[in-house]
Amino acid sequence: MTKTELAVGDSTWIELIYTMGQHSRKTSKRATVTTNDTTTGNVIISFSGEGWLDPDTTVMLDLNPRVLDFGPVGKKRRTKLEAEIKNLSDDKMELSIIDFPPDFFEEVKLSKDKIKPNKTEKLKVRLKRETEDQRFQKSITIEAKGDSLAYRFTVPVQKGFESKVAKKTPKPVEKKPGEK
Structure with a gap:
């Protein structure tokens, strides 16, 4: 609001x-x-x-973190965040930003508009100066287009709310053969 x-x-x-x-x-x-x-x-x-x-319309993308959390109001004053979008499918996808509240964000952009199979691109978000000290819950809508389908997904963005899913998912540690 x-x-x-x-x-x-x-x-x-x-x-x-x-x-x-x-x-x-x-x-x-x-x-x-x-x-x-x-x-x-x-x-x-x-x-x-x-x-x-419809299983044929499921797009294989992974967003990390799943919620862009700018943290508590008045602390840490984070103004920029990034999320990684990984293409888990076998097809190249075109990404585009469909919607976001321009009154809250100075910049919302993708590092590239195409994402190859098993590759990762970045979503970058920067707050407007006027919204740095506001408590909010907003969203960014992104569209992914493949060869035969288009899919939209929403990225939650918040500040001043505690989130249990906002932390980045740790990357698995690869062990060499013979290591415990």
Whole structure:
């Protein structure tokens, strides 16, 4: 949400991310908008969808870290982060940034727009100066196109929230034959 306080007649954008994940069924999500308006009170937004997993449309990409976490507000003042995108498929993919909130990010870019099989490219994100001390949860949408399909995925970006999945996945240590 770009504004947290609204005057009468004012408006703002609210971003709701709805993902089916691995679900192959009807599912619904709800969000509550809290207000101090005594006549309206809290407003519940509810939406539902029906999704069926098609294994032919699964794109083999790995994002590390899975959440871009700028850390707590007021500490470490990180303004730039990177994520690695690895192509796990046998096909070359074209990557493009589809959507991100421009009010929050100075720069969102990919190191290259094509990614070869088993290769890694980088997603680079830099905060705007005005958003460095704000608490937020946003997202970046990326599209991957292969020979016969196009797939979009969302990269969560946050600051001021504790994340259990934000840390980079450690790379496996390769041992030489005979080592324990």
